[in-house]
Amino acid sequence: MATSNTSIVRTRFAPSPTGYLHLGGARTALFSWAYARHHQGVFVLRIEDTDLERSTPEAVQAILDGMAWLDMRPDEGPFYQMQRMDRYREVIAKMLAEGTAYYCYSSPEEIEAMREKARAAGLKPRYDGTWRPEPGKTLPPVPAGRKPVVRFKNPLDGATSWNDMIKGPISFDNSELDDLIIARPDGTPTYNFCVVVDDWDMRITHVLRGDDHVNNTPRQINILRALGADLPQYGHVPMILGPDGEKLSKRHGAVNLLEYDKQGYLPEAMINYLARLGWSHGNDELFTREQLVEWFDTRNLTKSPAQWDPKKLNWVNAHYIKQRADADLAELVAPRIRERGGDPGAVDLPAVMGLLKDRAETLNQLAEGALLFCGPHQPAAPELLAQHLDDQARTLLSEFRAEAAGLSAWTTDSLDALIKDVLARHDAKMPKLGIPLRLVVTGRKQTPAIGAVLALLGRDTVLARLAAYQA
Structure with a gap:
């Protein structure tokens, strides 16, 4: 082969x-x-x-x-x-026949004694070559019943060097390298x-x-x-280091690659972020897969460890979420909405993605945000309503509800215009109506732009929730 x-x-x-x-x-x-x-x-x-x-x-x-x-x-x-064991055994047999490998019958206890002897002499602990065949050398008698390992006959002199594509010239003295075990006593080859x-x-x-x-x-x-x-x-x-400068490990968060899929990261964002962990193209932080392929050069790989930065990953992921088409995001987020007890079919989900994606860092955040439109309605806490719904707010809500019912078109623009009209008539600021509307209709004090939220929730839902509050 x-x-x-x-x-x-x-x-x-x-x-x-x-x-x-x-x-x-x-x-x-x-x-x-x-x-x-x-x-x-x-x-x-x-x-x-x-x-x-x-x-x-x-x-x-x-x-x-x-x-x-x-x-x-x-x-x-x-x-x-x-599935390649026969091939490995074939090569080992060839090396044994050619004398570049040999059988070693030293027991684990004997090997450890060799190492202790070397340590005591201030030398590197290693196998001492007892069974290494050399011209004129007499090998010990083969111990009865003991299965041997196969060792590679490493060069004794000189150095092994290479010009590393990242680290540059590297050299090891062959005298420092052991006669490596290439097959265990049961015949299985080593790594x-x-x-x-x-x-x-x-x-x-x-x-x-x-x-x-x-x-x-x-x-x-x-x-x-x-x-x-x-x-x-x-x-x-x-290697990659954690944010604390230590070797990246489980305590730094989810290091299983597929956990990042579960957490709502896009594969193109992970490709972009991983590439920048130790490689660069000028000052470019964001680039496509095609640009990575076009630009990739090992000369731009760093010799220093890279540091994992979750905030930077979130920033990169947010960029790619913004770049994705609303319909694509809807398809990716729909299963995550179902996992959270929502019904993605209850709303124009691509439109919801368009509203939410500019402020989302992960697909999971999009799913959580989408529950506002397609999840079970959770009314606002009574104490929160009491805090923000005074007599003026109730008047504004009542006028808004009455006039919203007669809108010819239920759109973001028409709803925004109506909100402004109601506020202008009462010389009131936006929070005076915006916060009560959010609390009564969504159960939340903070949402995306209220006109867009009301438009997506739909006329029937909005009017029904306003009516339920005022009943």
């Missing part, structure tokens, strides 16, 4: 399904996807599911759902490592080995991933060289 790399850019996102798709993983996927799209390349999705104890089908589905929500669909995959074979077979040319993988990179490079494979270019993205 393995072939040499071509000139076509091929990136990959390779999450482990041991939990939900978190924000850091989503950003890594976004950068890999954008890089491939910018270069008219191929974006590969690979599920690294070899951790059988922690990997779950639910986590796999959460990853796929999260990618679909952001509309970052792979060109190839998803591929699953557990770093599977990654190498996958990247080789899938002809990955560029690996963008979190900088927690920096220490894995020299080991993977050395295995790729031992296999005679072309090396991808590597770029390691700094």
Whole structure:
């Protein structure tokens, strides 16, 4: 299956399904996807599911759902490592035959004793190479009944270096790198080995991933060289910090990507915001998916950690809500209204979205606001009515009700004009009628523009609530 790399850019996102798709993983996927799209390349999705104890089908589905929500669909995959075990074993057998890997029979207790000995000598704790074959070296007798691991024969001298696409030149002395275990006693391959074979077979040319993988990179490079494979270019993205400067975690809020869908964020807003967490194009804060693809360049990825800012995300989301067509918003918000006990079919929902969207930061806020028009009516508290409905307010309400019943057209403009006329006749200010109208008709002291609210509620509803108050 393995072939040499071509000139076509091929990136990959390779999450482990041991939990939900978190924000850091989503950003890594976004950068890999954008890089491939910018270069008219191929974006590969690979599920690294070899951790059988922690990997779950639910986590796999959460990853796929999260990618679909952001509309970052792979060109190839998803591929699953557990379906490639025969391939890994084939490569391990080849390495054993060629002498680039070897069997190690040291027990866990013996390995720990080696490490303690190294620590006592002031050295880095590591495997001491007891079973590493070398010319003229006599290996110990094979312990009876003990199953070996397979270790990679890492170079002892020199350094492994690469020019990181984000961090710049990085180098590790090979003497500091252990002979990595590439297969466990039961024959199952280890993470770093599977990654190498996958990247080789899938002809990955560029690996963008979190900088927690920096220490894995020299080991993977050395295995790729031992296999005679072309090396991808590597770029390691700094982590995301919470608002308090600590590593982003659950205590900073919902870090499951799909939680942001539930909370009412738009995928295009999340794409925009995630892209700006560590990448920039001049001073542009708002940009489309198409602009991101056009502008994306790893040279504009920062070397410093990015900081999660919920207020900034809300600002970005509010922008995209304003940009969405009213009918689109109505379709997105209708299920959220039903969840809250409202009936989205009871009102002209696109018109309601048009009224509310300029002041909303999330779809959930739109749903809450829409309940004013399509949810159960909650009358105002008696003490609030008593506070704002004096004799003059009652007179104004009575005149408004009588004249509103005779309006030829029930529109925002006609209702606004009527309110102004009633106020002018009594030389009263807007709050003197506006607040009582809101309280009696909506049960709330604060609403969007009262004329627009009355128009959307409809003549029958408004007049009935006014009549019920005055009865």
